[in-house]
Amino acid sequence: MQPEEVAIGVKFARENNVRLVIRNTGHDILGKSEGYGSLQIWIKYIQKGISFQERYTPSDPCASNEWTGSAMTIAGGYVWKDVYDVAFKRKITVVGGGDPTVGCIGGYTQGGGHSPASHDYGLAADQVLEAQVVLANGNIVTANACQFPDLYFAIRGGGGGSYGVVTSMTVKAYPSKPVVAQSLTITPRSDDSEVLLDAITDVYQQYPDIMDAGFSGYGSWSIGNTTAASAKRAAVYIHIVAAMGKCIAESKEAFDALFETLQKYNGSSLDISVAWYEFPTYGAYYQAMSGVSQPVGPPNSAMTSQMFGKSALTANRTALRNIIGIMAGSPEECASNTVELVGGGKVLTDGLDKYSGVNPAWRSTYIVNIVSRAWTDDADAQAIKNDVTYVKGGAMRSLNPFLGSYMNEVWTSSLWRD
Numbered sequence: 001m002q003p004e005e006v007a008i009g010v011k012f013a014r015e016n017n018v019r020l021v022i023r024n025t026g027h028d029i030l031g032k033s034e035g036y037g038s039l040q041i042w043i044k045y046i047q048k049g050i051s052f053q054e055r056y057t058p059s060d061p062c063a064s065n066e067w068t069g070s071a072m073t074i075a076g077g078y079v080w081k082d083v084y085d086v087a088f089k090r091k092i093t094v095v096g097g098g099d100p101t102v103g104c105i106g107g108y109t110q111g112g113g114h115s116p117a118s119h120d121y122g123l124a125a126d127q128v129l130e131a132q133v134v135l136a137n138g139n140i141v142t143a144n145a146c147q148f149p150d151l152y153f154a155i156r157g158g159g160g161g162s163y164g165v166v167t168s169m170t171v172k173a174y175p176s177k178p179v180v181a182q183s184l185t186i187t188p189r190s191d192d193s194e195v196l197l198d199a200i201t202d203v204y205q206q207y208p209d210i211m212d213a214g215f216s217g218y219g220s221w222s223i224g225n226t227t228a229a230s231a232k233r234a235a236v237y238i239h240i241v242a243a244m245g246k247c248i249a250e251s252k253e254a255f256d257a258l259f260e261t262l263q264k265y266n267g268s269s270l271d272i273s274v275a276w277y278e279f280p281t282y283g284a285y286y287q288a289m290s291g292v293s294q295p296v297g298p299p300n301s302a303m304t305s306q307m308f309g310k311s312a313l314t315a316n317r318t319a320l321r322n323i324i325g326i327m328a329g330s331p332e333e334c335a336s337n338t339v340e341l342v343g344g345g346k347v348l349t350d351g352l353d354k355y356s357g358v359n360p361a362w363r364s365t366y367i368v369n370i371v372s373r374a375w376t377d378d379a380d381a382q383a384i385k386n387d388v389t390y391v392k393g394g395a396m397r398s399l400n401p402f403l404g405s406y407m408n409e410v411w412t413s414s415l416w417r418d
């Protein structure tokens with residue numbers, strides 16, 4: 001399929017008053033790429049290549065573009081794995097999905113797009129140098145800092161499916177650096193999950209300092225599991241964080257305060273294990289430790305997310321510990337928490353970019369925390385959705401009243417699509 005054919009479809013929908021939906025991977029957790037009875041433009045059928053420029057040259061003369069580094073053009077509905085295959089061979093880093101199955105130029109990037117590389121280089125939306133867009137009137141335009149700058153602003157964070165059909169994007173690319181990574185696992189020695197939650201609170205309090213020292217990544221924790229019988233075994237906190245351009249020897253200091261705090265539990269109430277790894281490139285790190293393909297939409301589950309700023313994590317330990325207890329729920333609830341240490345660093349400073357359309361709350365965000373719960377067919381699904389949204393989500397919001405949810409990671413219903 002060609003962009004010109006997309007334009008014909010858009011014109012047809014307009015002239016015949018047919019509902020139009022744009023779909024890339026169909027990953028959207030809110031179901032924004034669905035639309036029963038609609039005409040659907042499935043951009044995965046446009047694949048006009050992935051190309052690399054050592055030094056970016058705008059496709060038209062655009063004096064307002066100051067980027068002099070490398071760039072990659074993703075001309076169609078590719079997923080990040082496709083782009084990583086090209087980038088990693090060249091020892092290049094691009095800001096793309098933590099999960100390699102996420103689409104590149106659709107809802108992910110247009111809605112913000114966090115990544116194992118976003119702390120270092122900014123959100124995916126902030127990487128966009130230019131895009132080819134089919135407008136609602138069927139015209140095909142280039143949006144950049146010089147042409148259609150309002151559209152350029154809108155597609156750099158304003159959300160997918162709203163402003164036009166993006167058929168190609170050119171994004172910033174960076175020379176790969178060596179990566180040092182750390183895994184941390186904390187498990188309780190008894191049925192007492194309170195002590196695990198105490199330790200998790202200590203870890204959360206240290207996130208801003210760890211991230212200011214250059215580390216970012218992903219973690220998860222729970223005090224229960226999908227069956228109450230195995231709940232004890234599943235109580236665990238685990239994270240993998242990494243820093244670019246560092247070696248192990250110069251990285252450990254960033255964790256001194258955390259390990260000093262955790263020392264009081266280790267070997268008595270908790271087992272704490274730490275491992276360090278070094279990789280020659282970001283690609284090697286991503287492939288070994290970060291780029292995990294997750295299930296696309298487990299059925300019968302609900303989730304919400306909340307951005308956390310520095311003060312919410314550090315100012316009041318008692319309040320944070322209380323909220324973490326609510327996020328954990330009871331072991332029988334089997335709630336799962338995912339911690340995305342994807343903010344701080346460049347995500348904060350990119351707020352100065354006047355063409356950034358991302359939610360300004362990102363500019364104060366260090367972590368995004370997702371709480372999710374699943375249920376069986378005989379459970380009270382509405383009660384679980386309410387618990388996730390109002391009790392656990394409400395608790396997180398109370399600590400961060402001026403930040404928000406990440407628009408791309410908010411809600412799953414029992415009606416999942418493939």
Ligand SMILES: Cc1cc2nc3c(=O)[nH]c(=O)nc-3n(C[C@H](O)[C@H](O)[C@H](O)COP(=O)(O)OP(=O)(O)OC[C@H]3O[C@@H](n4cnc5c(N)ncnc54)[C@H](O)[C@@H]3O)c2cc1C
Pocket residue numbers: 021022023024025026027028029032033043096097098099101102103104105106107108109110111112113114115159160161162164165166167293294295296297408409
């Ligand atoms: C398994 C999984 C892993 C994830 N990992 C991450 C992650 O690491 N980081 C992160 O930030 N988010 C992640 N997400 C969330 C992800 O950002 C959203 O699901 C996002 O909406 C996916 O975009 P998509 O284009 O692939 O999906 P789609 O469902 O195809 O589209 C999403 C939205 O974008 C619109 N859209 C799609 N293509 C275009 C286009 N070409 N032009 C205009 N609008 C378009 C659609 O109409 C819809 O509104 C993950 C989601 C899943 C399910």
